[in-house]
Amino acid sequence: MKMHNFNSGPSILPKEVMEQAAAAIYDFNGVGLSILEIGHRTSWFGAVMDEARALVKELMGIGDAYEVLFLHGGASTQFMQVPMNLLDTDETAAYIDNGIWGTKAVKEARLFGNAVVVSSTKDKNHSYIAKAFTVPAGVKYLHYTTNNTVEGTQWHSFPATDVPLVADMSSDIFSRPFDYSKLALIYAGAQKNMGAAGVNIVVVKKDMLGIKRAIPAIMNYRNHIEAGSLLNTPPVFAVYVALLTLRWIKREGGLAEMEKRAKERAALFYDTLDALPAFKPLVVKEDRSMMNATFTTVRPELEDTFVALCKQEGMVGVKGHRSVGGLRVSMYNALPLSSVQAIVDLMKDFSDKNA
Numbered sequence: 001m002k003m004h005n006f007n008s009g010p011s012i013l014p015k016e017v018m019e020q021a022a023a024a025i026y027d028f029n030g031v032g033l034s035i036l037e038i039g040h041r042t043s044w045f046g047a048v049m050d051e052a053r054a055l056v057k058e059l060m061g062i063g064d065a066y067e068v069l070f071l072h073g074g075a076s077t078q079f080m081q082v083p084m085n086l087l088d089t090d091e092t093a094a095y096i097d098n099g100i101w102g103t104k105a106v107k108e109a110r111l112f113g114n115a116v117v118v119s120s121t122k123d124k125n126h127s128y129i130a131k132a133f134t135v136p137a138g139v140k141y142l143h144y145t146t147n148n149t150v151e152g153t154q155w156h157s158f159p160a161t162d163v164p165l166v167a168d169m170s171s172d173i174f175s176r177p178f179d180y181s182k183l184a185l186i187y188a189g190a191q192k193n194m195g196a197a198g199v200n201i202v203v204v205k206k207d208m209l210g211i212k213r214a215i216p217a218i219m220n221y222r223n224h225i226e227a228g229s230l231l232n233t234p235p236v237f238a239v240y241v242a243l244l245t246l247r248w249i250k251r252e253g254g255l256a257e258m259e260k261r262a263k264e265r266a267a268l269f270y271d272t273l274d275a276l277p278a279f280k281p282l283v284v285k286e287d288r289s290m291m292n293a294t295f296t297t298v299r300p301e302l303e304d305t306f307v308a309l310c311k312q313e314g315m316v317g318v319k320g321h322r323s324v325g326g327l328r329v330s331m332y333n334a335l336p337l338s339s340v341q342a343i344v345d346l347m348k349d350f351s352d353k354n355a
Contacts, residue, residue, distance in 0.1 A: 074189045
């Protein structure tokens, strides 16, 4: 049976990336050792790290004003590491709360300084993006989540502000052309659009760094910059898979091609969803995510029936996040349009029988 991977993360990887990574487990680049065995300070892995950092800058179109780091921990680690590095105890940061990850980021930031929520969508269960808000004078940065994996909303333009922007791009990084130079700091877990779980990427504008507070050595971005992301043993295999995925994105046509495919997948899915009486979307049209489509059945008792049918047909990851329930189809870079076609065909048949 052909499997269709709609998992929200860890998520689908390109077939050729998995084949290359699997081969490297037995023999990395013909050196006679596994990628799992080579020393992280060898020239072999140094070349991997250097190329990965260079590809990130190339795809993002950014220059020497930025540094690229590959660090341990998921993006959740950055909820604390960002304010730890950017925010002194007497300073204020502004946060946009559009969902579960924004809420968590605010909570962590308040351990290190003053964090004010300038925009929240809790009033409607985070089913939309609140784009009109006021940022207080003198804040150090404005933090937002570009794509809300759990709730299925996405910012399709930049928040309107002159304050330095910090973006959690975990679930839509490298999915579209983006003026990354408008962001002061970007972070993302790799396990959605750019690799396997186990590593996260931080891209930081160097002039944002330098605060008075003492920071533990392993948490200090400047220490990682100086060490070239080799301050301690990095997740070697996860970094290598990220490199393979970045190479694949570039070969396939870069971010413009990724956006073209994302729009095709999203249009096919949402057009079908809107036309079927057995299902209903959970997000307003203008704020729907191209990465994570959230929806449910018009009759609640049919949700489990549909999930069971998907499983029977080899479609995994359709059940919504445990915190909100419902249904979710994640459509990341590596997902073929044929998988979206398969699930919309199943939805049509299910709706005909259960509407």
